[in-house]
Amino acid sequence: MTRAAVFGAGSWGTAFAQVLADGGASSVTLWARRQEVAQEVRERHTNDDYLPGVELPPAVTGTTDPAEAAEGADLVVLAVPSQSLRDNLGRWAQVVPEDALVVSLMKGIERGTGLRMSQVVEAAGIERDRIVVVSGPNLSKEIAARQPAASVVACTDLAAAERVASTIAPPYFRPYTQTDVVGAEIGGAVKNVIALGVGMAEGLGYGDNTKSSLITRGLAEISRLGEALGGDPATLMGLAGVGDLIATCMSPLSRNHRVGVALGQGRSVEEMVAVPHQTAEGVRSCRSVVDLAAGHGVDMPICQGVTAVVEGHVTPEQLTGALMSRARKHERG
Numbered sequence: 001m002t003r004a005a006v007f008g009a010g011s012w013g014t015a016f017a018q019v020l021a022d023g024g025a026s027s028v029t030l031w032a033r034r035q036e037v038a039q040e041v042r043e044r045h046t047n048d049d050y051l052p053g054v055e056l057p058p059a060v061t062g063t064t065d066p067a068e069a070a071e072g073a074d075l076v077v078l079a080v081p082s083q084s085l086r087d088n089l090g091r092w093a094q095v096v097p098e099d100a101l102v103v104s105l106m107k108g109i110e111r112g113t114g115l116r117m118s119q120v121v122e123a124a125g126i127e128r129d130r131i132v133v134v135s136g137p138n139l140s141k142e143i144a145a146r147q148p149a150a151s152v153v154a155c156t157d158l159a160a161a162e163r164v165a166s167t168i169a170p171p172y173f174r175p176y177t178q179t180d181v182v183g184a185e186i187g188g189a190v191k192n193v194i195a196l197g198v199g200m201a202e203g204l205g206y207g208d209n210t211k212s213s214l215i216t217r218g219l220a221e222i223s224r225l226g227e228a229l230g231g232d233p234a235t236l237m238g239l240a241g242v243g244d245l246i247a248t249c250m251s252p253l254s255r256n257h258r259v260g261v262a263l264g265q266g267r268s269v270e271e272m273v274a275v276p277h278q279t280a281e282g283v284r285s286c287r288s289v290v291d292l293a294a295g296h297g298v299d300m301p302i303c304q305g306v307t308a309v310v311e312g313h314v315t316p317e318q319l320t321g322a323l324m325s326r327a328r329k330h331e332r333g
Helices: 011-022 036-044 066-070 082-095 116-123 142-144 158-165 181-203 208-228 238-250 256-263 270-273 281-295 301-310 314-324
Strands: 001-005 027-031 059-064 074-079 099-103 131-135 149-154 173-178
Touching: 001 011, 001 066, 001 270, 011 027, 011 074, 011 142, 027 066, 027 131, 059 181, 066 082, 066 281, 074 082, 082 173, 082 281, 099 158, 116 131, 116 181, 131 158, 131 181, 131 238, 149 158, 149 181, 149 238, 158 173, 158 256, 181 208, 181 238, 181 256, 181 281, 208 238, 208 256, 208 281, 208 301, 238 256, 256 270, 256 281, 270 281, 281 301, 301 314
Parallel strands: 001 027, 001 074, 027 059, 074 099, 099 131, 149 173
Antiparallel strands: 131 149
């Protein structure tokens, strides 16, 4: 029977712990930064700060001790904000069992280095063929409600991907395996930035034509960057690309979408960042996405514009004008 540890008791980490337990894991230990969260998970099998009203399976327990969480684990799942991963791994890598697979749920590009999350994990001393990426249209509240969903499980070692997929396949969650880690991670990271832009359009009062246009051209930007980094274009036409993009851009459950709407309505980035338990990865990663694209000569005007808004250089209204006044071109991706 599989033993799993999930590092990160936010909404997605908690929902994924449920998926693991429902998929047949004999035990799932959820590591939480705050003692009160770990105690609530352990004693009441709930995490009301992040998933109110959700009762977790009996196999899920909680702790604040990384060593206790990882002891005997076959799978170690990382579900922390992307920009905190390196610091956290500095404390956690030594307790990860040598034969455990390490599963990344994070969607971002590290600031300053331009590294994808699997690359940050590898830099902490975990072998590449033990690092598995899970990415797709997986809004936490819908997963916690056991609504049907699918996702991609990617690893350079297909057998490792299949092993993880076999543990996260309860009746409501369908995993697909592949080896294109680059495509899966780029799709997951960049869609957060595009979702901010789509949210801004909604906040400005624009309708579905505008949002559909942004999503479609945003997909073109994701595809260009993914291909430049060696990803398979087909990956970005699947669950980890267009699937995740649609869910994140259109759902009010998406934090990036909600933050974008607020920015379009005139609220500041500082106001939104201050909201507890509402990390919007697009805000944290937009600059690193743009810098990564620039380093590979990839044109990403939507991501560049969203970054300019987040950094306070332009307003959402000014971004609209800038995008609409760009030189016309032939549509070829």
